[in-house]
Structures are given as structure tokens and as C-alpha cells.
Amino acid sequence: xxxxxxxxxxxxxxxxxxxxxxxxxxxxxxxxxxxxxxxxxxxxxxxxxxxxxxxxxxxxxxxxxxxxxxxxxxxxxxxxxxxxxxxxxxxxxxxxxxxxxxxxxxxxxxxxxxxxxxxxxxx
Numbered sequence: 001x002x003x004x005x006x007x008x009x010x011x012x013x014x015x016x017x018x019x020x021x022x023x024x025x026x027x028x029x030x031x032x033x034x035x036x037x038x039x040x041x042x043x044x045x046x047x048x049x050x051x052x053x054x055x056x057x058x059x060x061x062x063x064x065x066x067x068x069x070x071x072x073x074x075x076x077x078x079x080x081x082x083x084x085x086x087x088x089x090x091x092x093x094x095x096x097x098x099x100x101x102x103x104x105x106x107x108x109x110x111x112x113x114x115x116x117x118x119x120x121x122x123x
Contacts, residue, residue: 049095066114
């Protein structure tokens with residue numbers, strides 16, 4: 001039984017990066033702003049992927065709040081079409097996508113955490 005508990009601890013310690021290749025989040029590269037021509041301060045698109053549940057709505061509201069606090073006039077999109085969600089390769093929802101790259105999945109991030117993440121990514 002101790003073996004199973006240890007495995008859970010290891011999973012909690014390891015974090016998944018945006019590219020899903022297993023590198024730590026601190027080593028993720030900056031997200032470029034080349035996904036569209038009207039990028040503003042490096043942010044082109046911000047999407048919340050979800051199924052329409054309460055957690056997904058909470059993340060959506062937190063992302064809108066964080067973007068507003070940052071003073072960036074970028075529309076936050078809420079995607080509930082499961083076919084589109086599957087195109088991103090997301091296995092757990094809600095997920096946060098910035099400039100067409102998945103930066104978080106399976107977590108309801110707080111507004112302050114989203115701001116920190118966007119600043120860390122170079123915004």
C-alpha cells in the first residue's frame with residue numbers, strides 16, 4: 001500500500017508543461033505572439049476549454065478578471081465544443097490556452113495565479 005501512496009506524491013510534485021513533454025513548468029519557453037497579426041503585448045488569444053461545468057465557468061471568470069487587471073484588451077473565449085477541445089489534446093478540464101498553446105489543464109486557477117503565469121510567459 002505504501003507504494004501507491006508514494007506514486008501519488010510523485011504525481012503531485014511533477015508538473016506538466018504546455019508542450020506535454022514532461023519538462024517542469026519553470027522551464028517552459030515563452031509563448032510567441034505570431035499566431036495572429038493583431039497581437040497586443042504578446043497576447044493574441046486566450047481561451048478557456050471546458051464542458052460547461054461550474055469549475056470551467058469559474059476559470060473563465062478568473063481569466064477575464066486577470067486579463068482586465070493586467071490592462072490588456074484581449075477577448076477571452078470560452079470553448080465548450082468537445083470536438084474543438086479534443087483538437088488541443090486536453091484530457092482534463094478546465095484548460096487554459098494562450099496563443100494556441102495549452103498552459104494549464106485540470107485546475108481552477110485563481111486570478112492572481114493567472115496573472116503570475118501570464119507575466120512568467122512574457123506578457
